Amino acid sequence: MVKKRYILNFPPESGDKPLSYHLVRDYDIRINILKAEVYPGKRGSLLLELQGKKENIEKGVKYLTDQHVVCEPLEKRIHFEEKKCIDCGNCTAVCFAGALTMNRETWKLEFDKSKCVVCELCIPACPLHLFEIDFK
Ligand code: SF4
Numbered sequence: 001m002v003k004k005r006y007i008l009n010f011p012p013e014s015g016d017k018p019l020s021y022h023l024v025r026d027y028d029i030r031i032n033i034l035k036a037e038v039y040p041g042k043r044g045s046l047l048l049e050l051q052g053k054k055e056n057i058e059k060g061v062k063y064l065t066d067q068h069v070v071c072e073p074l075e076k077r078i079h080f081e082e083k084k085c086i087d088c089g090n091c092t093a094v095c096f097a098g099a100l101t102m103n104r105e106t107w108k109l110e111f112d113k114s115k116c117v118v119c120e121l122c123i124p125a126c127p128l129h130l131f132e133i134d135f136k
């Protein structure tokens with residue numbers, strides 16, 4: 001069993017399809033919705049955590065792609081300019097998900113993207129503007 005987070009972007013024509021039902025029934029995938037937004041014209045974006053067998057998750061992602069849903073691993077949508085980081089720690093104070101932490105031995109920032117819930121609070125918190133997150 002593996003757990004993996006994906007950002008899904010839905011075109012308007014996918015809005016009324018029972019996609020999550022098929023993921024559960026046909027691919028035996030457990031779904032946890034971590035963030036959802038709907039935009040004018042009924043485009044939508046979701047942050048989903050999928051849990052299941054690796055091969056089933058791959059098949060489920062292919063199924064979504066065949067339904068014209070853009071489905072990408074969360075890590076690919078987070079852009080962090082790590083080399084410019086000065087390890088000030090500001091972003092760790094707002095990251096309630098625990099994705100951004102300070103290493104107490106090295107006092108360097110550590111970023112575990114797999115824990116991110118795309119709250120986007122780190123974006124204004126960083127004085128050097130080192131974060132960009134592509135959710136929509
Ligand atoms: S968007 Fe930033 S602050 Fe929010 S969970 Fe992800 S890393 Fe943490």
Ligand code: SF4
Binds near residue numbers: 088089109125130
């Ligand atoms: S707020 Fe910006 S500069 Fe400070 S530790 Fe976080 S990423 Fe690095």
